[in-house]
Amino acid sequence: MARLTPANEQLARSIVARYPVPKSATIPLCHLAQEQDGHLTDDAMAHIAELVGCTAAEVLGTASFYEMFKRHETGTYCVNVCTNISCQLLGGEELLEHAERTLGVRAGGTTADGMFTLEDVECIAACTEAPALQVNYRYFHRISTEDFDQLVDDLRSGRLSDEVPPHGTLGKVRQEIPADKVANITPPEEQTEPVWIARHRQAAEGGAS
Template sequence: MNHLSPEIRARALEIVALYPDARSALVPLCHLAQEQDGWLRPEAMEEIAQIVGVTPAEVRGTASFYDMIHLEPVGKYVISICTNIACLLRGGEDLLNHAQSSLGIGVGATTSDGMVTLEEAECLADCGRAPCVQVNHRYVGSQTPESFDSLVEKLRTGELSDSIPPHGTLIRVRRNVGSR
């Protein structure tokens, strides 16, 4: 019994075919698993291991190196607030402090309703709009404490569900030219 859905598994096999060595698909497949589950479940690690030809421990060992791959459950929306130098100079730390008190959680934690996980991010390459914020790795532009609260409210009511899809950075990426 596969853990990955038939649709996700089919896309996984298409991705594997793009590389001379199947192991290259390990990280992209972790993104696909997160698309399905929100985080990298042990069952998904086992299936990815089997698909790319390594052990589940190698999948975990590799995945744990990368910030975007979650080894524990996260909320429906992961909010990343950058506090690196360009954002520090434009109120990034103040925004992160505000987010913690407004959401009532610390950095790395998830709200009790399972809606939001808060992350302190390193530079997200949007320094012209500092302090920089991403939700599920979609840029939402510079935020003030007030606009941040309204952003969270919109996430909770589902108002942004079109512009901010669920997890998985490849969720809207489709290669339609086959493997050549």
């Protein structure tokens, strides 16, 4: 159970600064906390509440709505097998059954060694590559049962550790907005008509009169 580290708190403050209203940063900060700890802890939610100016209960209220936020420990690898219609038509449900047998857990469960959490998920937008799955939100296409066993082997042995970061890491590249390039991020009530709009409006009014 951990609050954000000083480095992550600094990063969090830079994310909050990108929004006209701090609470908008709630979901990105929950991702940041999950990246730090592998799941979303109570202490992290309390810390996020301080950073975005709401209560910890409100952060929990938001986070609990979204599938990706895990409030308990998960495996190092979240294996999400799609069984929605396009994957179902090409064996997604059978692939999930095979995965359950191979890993020895039901969908939703975590293996005893803490390596894998298996999930039965909704459409992951890889419909033409069915049956598809994601491991920590990285895609694996047209997976046969043999492919699945190979994938598990590769993950266990660390052969895919470059391609698949630990659970919680979302984008390996972050957006960075240099301070001198920021255009106009201020609260809504401080916003006025944009200068280019005003210029064209005045030109049109001038031309009309």
